[in-house]
Amino acid sequence: MNVAHVATVARKEIADNLRDRRSLLSAFSIAVLMPALFIGMLLFIINQAVGGAASRVEAHVVGAANAPALIDWLRSNSVELTEVELDDPRAAVRDGDLKLVLVIPDDFAAGFNAGQGHVQLIHDSSKLGDSARHHAQLSAYLNAYGRMIGRLRLQLRGVDPRIVDAIDTYSIDTATPAARALGVLATFPYLLALVIFMGGFYLAVDTTAGERDHGQLEPLLSLPVERRDLVLGKLLAVATFSVLALAAFLLTFAIALPFVPLHRIGMNLTLGPAKALGVLITCIPLSLLAAGMLMVVASFAKSFKEAQTYLSFVIFIPTLPLIVTSLMGTDPSLVTMFVPSLSQALLTSELLSGAATPALWIVVSVVTTLCVALLFFALAVRLYRSERLLV
């Protein structure tokens, strides 16, 4: 192996692509945007949970004066009622002006006193967002009020009110905000794999199929350079971009994470320099594998466009083991360390949660991933040695 040749090729490809806005955008936009999205989701969940937004109910009410006792009771249960005058409350909800309207008709008091009062609750179940929860909760409050009055009336008549409640149900939702936040955090390994593959995506196409499309390959191949050295130089350039994208991702994440008040939902998650470096090093073999895989597919394609099409499927391959195991609920073990991408995902999770990982796991993960990377490298060299590349 001629190290000088390898270094020359790698350096040229990196310098060349650092000048290309498309390369940079493709490699780093996801790396920087993903953490932002991620942090945004966490903030949303925490605000909902801690800011009391989850228990507040908002509604508009028409004819509040017809049932002052009911309105007072609802308000005392922290239902925020806004009084409005509307001729056609249905239209207001249908048109999306209002989300939830409680209509208390003029004859409510008469009906209520005679035995049963009627109210209308108008909502649009096709609307996304909070309105379904507001509706369910307000309707539960109304039922509770009705039941309360009914029981009082039974009691006044000397009947045990429990007679009307053959079954009394309590719903208990155990989905704590922390659990929901954990659900978001569980997507972290997917993002990691995606960032690693996206980081090398454009370079892999540009240095192989792109070079050939532009007639730059044949002059290069006419030089006294071993094909193996050419391929290795290109592969290292692709892997470098992949690692840089990963570093950008981790950096953005590490900077943004302290702004998320995770402690408010009883969670403790930090990404300090040591942990970030650990994740980066754990994932370097995967970057090499990604570079090899992307290059083989891109070299195999007949043109730049074909390569791009193939690769947009290839970048989802590393997430497959993650999806399968997350469905099966696999815990980290020695066996899982033999699966590239999965092993990095599990090791990363362990690292983030601060658990101690056996050194053997790390060794197995590194060695198996590097072996697969080597296999792709050998395949790429084979492709570069064949005339098929040119003819």
Added chain:
Amino acid sequence: MIEASGLRRTFGKVVAVDDVSFRAEDGRVTALLGPNGAGKSTTLRILYTMIDPTGGSARVNGIDTVADPLGVRRVLGVLPHNAGIYQRLTARENVRYFGRLNDLTDDQIDERIEGLADLLDMRSFLDRRAKGFSQGQRLKTALARALIHEPANIVLDEPTNGLDVMATRALREIISNLAHAGKCVLFSSHIMQEVASLCDDIVIIAAGRVRAAGSADEIRAQTGEPDLEDAFVRAVERAAETDAENTAGQAGSNATTDTRGDA
């Protein structure tokens, strides 16, 4: 010196090169002349070790192209058909990249770039990025790149394609200068005039075979035509006739599929 003996190359059932033998001497300009799809590019590609021959052999400075391709590449400067340069690098960086891959030191490269910039008149665009270069500027950059290791042999595949009159003239002068400097220059073309005015030796190829070879005068004598263009047309027509008799006429027309690979 470049020698081809009995070269043959097939792509599946298509015979791109049937039987090509010739010799390009040092200090002379040799042209492979032939119509589109005659097998010129395939022949040159065998010579600069891009593809292996199906039959026959080729040697550059006595080095066999199949046995020691790296050895051949060291003594060969190549300008493939429609050679592309890296758009985001400057002309100088393009040349430097090839210099380094030819194991030259940075000092050697800088020194030679100075010389090549004068020889090829590249000063005005040497440190500009190649994106937006004219066809002529691109060609000069690609040529400088091919010459950076001062090869004794130079192979150019249809170098004048797409050049305007001025650029073509400049290139012709460069080619003659290289031959005067003792280099063996081999280039392919389908343009009669440029070959006649520039070449010491002409090898006419049609349908994968050499149909006539020698100096312009010798070819006129061989074909019995006083005009070189007529001689060329006669040679090509005769090739078509004999091939039709041998039912190998297929090769000529089918060989056009090969030109796709040339691009």
